[in-house]
Amino acid sequence: MHKVLIAGGGLAGLSAAAALGGAGFEVDLFEARPFLGGRATSYPISAGSECEPETIDNCQHILLRCCVNLLDFYGRLGVRDRIKFYREFYFLEPGGRISVLRRGRLPAPFHFAGSFLRLHCLDRHDKRAIARALMALRRERTRRKDLDRISMLDWLLQKRQTPHAIDRFWRQILVSAVNEDLERMAAIHGFQVFWQGFLARADAYEMGVPTVPLGDLYAAARWKRLGGVHIHFRSPVERIDESGFLVGGEAAEEPAGRLRTAGHYICALPFERLNAVGLDAPKLEHSPITGVHLWFDREVTTLPHATLLDRTMQWMFNKDGGRYLQLVVSASRDLTNLSRAEIIDIAVGDLRLYFPRVREANLVKAHVIKEQRATFAPAPDTESLRPTPESGLPKVFLAGDWTRTGWPATMEGAVRSGYMAAEGVAQAAGQFARFLVPDIA
Numbered sequence: 001m002h003k004v005l006i007a008g009g010g011l012a013g014l015s016a017a018a019a020l021g022g023a024g025f026e027v028d029l030f031e032a033r034p035f036l037g038g039r040a041t042s043y044p045i046s047a048g049s050e051c052e053p054e055t056i057d058n059c060q061h062i063l064l065r066c067c068v069n070l071l072d073f074y075g076r077l078g079v080r081d082r083i084k085f086y087r088e089f090y091f092l093e094p095g096g097r098i099s100v101l102r103r104g105r106l107p108a109p110f111h112f113a114g115s116f117l118r119l120h121c122l123d124r125h126d127k128r129a130i131a132r133a134l135m136a137l138r139r140e141r142t143r144r145k146d147l148d149r150i151s152m153l154d155w156l157l158q159k160r161q162t163p164h165a166i167d168r169f170w171r172q173i174l175v176s177a178v179n180e181d182l183e184r185m186a187a188i189h190g191f192q193v194f195w196q197g198f199l200a201r202a203d204a205y206e207m208g209v210p211t212v213p214l215g216d217l218y219a220a221a222r223w224k225r226l227g228g229v230h231i232h233f234r235s236p237v238e239r240i241d242e243s244g245f246l247v248g249g250e251a252a253e254e255p256a257g258r259l260r261t262a263g264h265y266i267c268a269l270p271f272e273r274l275n276a277v278g279l280d281a282p283k284l285e286h287s288p289i290t291g292v293h294l295w296f297d298r299e300v301t302t303l304p305h306a307t308l309l310d311r312t313m314q315w316m317f318n319k320d321g322g323r324y325l326q327l328v329v330s331a332s333r334d335l336t337n338l339s340r341a342e343i344i345d346i347a348v349g350d351l352r353l354y355f356p357r358v359r360e361a362n363l364v365k366a367h368v369i370k371e372q373r374a375t376f377a378p379a380p381d382t383e384s385l386r387p388t389p390e391s392g393l394p395k396v397f398l399a400g401d402w403t404r405t406g407w408p409a410t411m412e413g414a415v416r417s418g419y420m421a422a423e424g425v426a427q428a429a430g431q432f433a434r435f436l437v438p439d440i441a
């Protein structure tokens with residue numbers, strides 16, 4: 001049996017392991033931490049001495065139906081039914097007015113026409129500008145060659161978008177999808193999100209939210225169906241080259257010793273870890289995300305989720321009966337130097353504007369997670385810095401959301417990278433295997 005070693009138990013490493021394990025390879029995966037999922041994971045927290053520890057996601061993670069490789073990976077683990085899809089996007093204005101975007105009967109790309117025209121949060125000038133820009137995006141996505149060099153904001157200004165169209169529509173959707181401000185985001189990513197998620201197919205935009213903590217999706221029991229995959233926790237890989245992995249931690253105690261060898265190797269570590277294991281790290285920057293978890297003593301909303309217009313908090317997810325809300329701020333550089341107490345104050349202050357019931361409710365507990373290294377920053381002129389799966393070393397392949405996947409740093413991007421690296425390994429082992437699921441259009 002052909003043996004493969006994988007460093008890193010995030011979605012990139014896990015998807016490579018699932019694909020290769022399913023194709024009959026013997027896989028050993030080394031993860032430094034005692035749990036799987038990397039940046040898309042969950043863990044227990046205790047928020048106060050009287051409170052029971054609670055398992056929370058490090059941050060709410062959502063997907064869209066156009067994330068075909070991520071859904072394929074969930075299928076391999078048998079957890080696709082743990083994702084609940086929503087057809088409505090709720091846009092909330094301060095004061096509480098709700099606008100709902102959902103598809104109607106018309107075929108793509110006109111499927112939103114009815115609900116879009118009824119959105120209260122945009123006026124007719126905003127809507128006309130957005131419709132014009134969406135049609136231009138459809139035309140220009142394959143024709144323009146400078147989309148990696150200009151920012152999304154530059155492109156929107158070229159298309160004469162109104163300030164409200166920019167702030168309440170483009171910014172609201174794209175900053176969270178790509179984790180970057182419009183002025184710092186290469187236009188190619190904005191195009192990719194709107195084409196794949198909103199224009200290519202009528203159901204592509206449907207938003208998937210896991211119904212279980214993220215860590216449950218990749219729990220040990222799920223891997224039993226993929227017999228050839230062995231996972232080693234608390235096993236940091238210290239060096240990677242074509243002679244093998246130098247492994248520390250618990251795996252080093254095993255009789256095989258610290259140097260682990262195989263036919264091929266996949267490095268699925270975050271890009272900032274590459275130099276430490278002896279590989280060349282690409283010169284990418286980070287963009288942060290802040291998650292705020294708030295538990296109230298009563299229900300403050302019945303909405304399942306909403307995007308919050310015009311304030312600091314960008315998205316609300318109703319995690320438990322309207323009492324436990326998770327708020328997300330992407331590209332959250334403005335919050336970096338604030339204390340956790342200050343961020344909680346901002347979050348509760350914002351919520352009072354959208355959900356009047358928050359004014360009467362008491363905050364029972366709160367938790368803030370600032371992920372300073374949430375994703376790479378998808379700035380203009382960055383795509384060429386993202387490497388392909390070939391590492392330059394004959395037996396070593398690269399995976400990670402930061403490799404050149406055609407997607408921004410997302411769970412789908414990470415799984416695509418894992419499948420691409422797995423295809424590289426299979427080919428190098430003399431087998432033809434196709435793991436990557438083609439994009440929907």
Ligand SMILES: Cc1cc2nc3c(=O)[nH]c(=O)nc-3n(C[C@H](O)[C@H](O)[C@H](O)COP(=O)(O)OP(=O)(O)OC[C@H]3O[C@@H](n4cnc5c(N)ncnc54)[C@H](O)[C@@H]3O)c2cc1C
Nearest residue numbers: 008010011012032038039059061062237400401410411414
């Ligand atoms: C707060 C936040 C919110 C997000 N929200 C979304 C969202 O809503 N939707 C979405 O699609 N994406 C979202 N993302 C992005 C998504 O989480 C990532 O793109 C994806 O999880 C990256 O997976 P990865 O496998 O490439 O990297 P990672 O998840 O970083 O995995 C790398 C793994 O390597 C391990 N490791 C590190 N060093 C070593 C070593 N020396 N030896 C062994 N193991 C090591 C790490 O512990 C980790 O498990 C979000 C990210 C963050 C941080």
